[in-house]
Amino acid sequence: MDILVPVLNAVISIALACVGVYVTIHTPRTAKRKAFYKWLLAALALISVCGIAFQAYRNHKSQAELIQELSVIKRNTEKPPTINVNIPPPTVINESAKSKQEEMKPESKNSLRLRTIALAKSINEFWSNRAEMRQKLALTREQGEAYDAESWVLCGRRFKEGLLGTIREFKGKGLDTKYLERGIENNGCFWPTADSQIGDLDYFQSMAYHVDAEDRLVWIEPDEGNPHTTPTKQKK
Numbered sequence: 213m214d215i216l217v218p219v220l221n222a223v224i225s226i227a228l229a230c231v232g233v234y235v236t237i238h239t240p241r242t243a244k245r246k247a248f249y250k251w252l253l254a255a256l257a258l259i260s261v262c263g264i265a266f267q268a269y270r271n272h273k274s275q276a277e278l279i280q281e282l283s284v285i286k287r288n289t290e291k292p293p294t295i296n297v298n299i300p301p302p303t304v305i306n307e308s309a310k311s312k313q314e315e316m317k318p319e320s321k322n323s324l325r326l327r328t329i330a331l332a333k334s335i336n337e338f339w340s341n342r343a344e345m346r347q348k349l350a351l352t353r354e355q356g357e358a359y360d361a362e363s364w365v366l367c368g369r370r371f372k373e374g375l376l377g378t379i380r381e382f383k384g385k386g387l388d389t390k391y392l393e394r395g396i397e398n399n400g401c402f403w404p405t406a407d408s409q410i411g412d413l414d415y416f417q418s419m420a421y422h423v424d425a426e427d428r429l430v431w432i433e434p435d436e437g438n439p440h441t442t443p444t445k446q447k448k
Contacts, residue, residue: 218267220263221260221263221264221267224256224259224260224263225260227256228253228256228257228260231249231252231253231256232253235249235253318425319425319426320425323423323425323426323427324378324381324382324420324423324427325420325421325423325424325425325427326420327378328378328382328416328417328419328420329417329420331371331374331375331378332413332416332417332420334371335367335371335401335402335404335413336404336413338366338367338370338371339363339367339403339404340404342359342363342366343404346359346360346363364400364401365400367400367401367402368399368400368401369400371400371401372396372400372401375392375396375401375402375416376393376396376397378416379392379393379396379416379419380393382419382422382423385423385427385428385429386429387419387422387429389419390415392412392415392416395412402416
């Protein structure tokens, strides 16, 4: 309706102009014709005035509704809601717990999760470098296809063994690796992850967060005492 009314007003204005020009050029000779054009111009003018008045009314109504909505928002935000935060008391660490923490060793640089993250990063860097080089070479379509095939072979040669070993290591710990092992056996590598999509390489990297610093599998299970919590339990 907000678009239709201005369009109709424009059409009526054009019709008024056309009739006026026509009457000026072709002056009516009979009284009947003069009366017809007289009433036609009056009717078009009246419709135009009504259309403009209706449009002004709708604009005024919309502005009033907007002002009312802003007033409601202002009232609702004048007094912000009160948020009560229950902070638990600090935990006191006894000497035995303190000694256990001191005995904890830092995560090994050769841990399963660090190796997984590093391998995924290396594959991403490989595809990024190959894509950058492909763009610099300005290859033809056939040359580009050959270059992509070569990139795939190189990726398999460089990463297939490490990928299979890592995936099987997770599988041996009881983690569901889905189709990753079979995919690497058949294809040799992972394609780079496309924008706004989750690919096999992302799932491979996510497996790193299913083990702790000592390569023990981590399970997420609901707490029996509180169904709203999901504490981490380790499978030794």
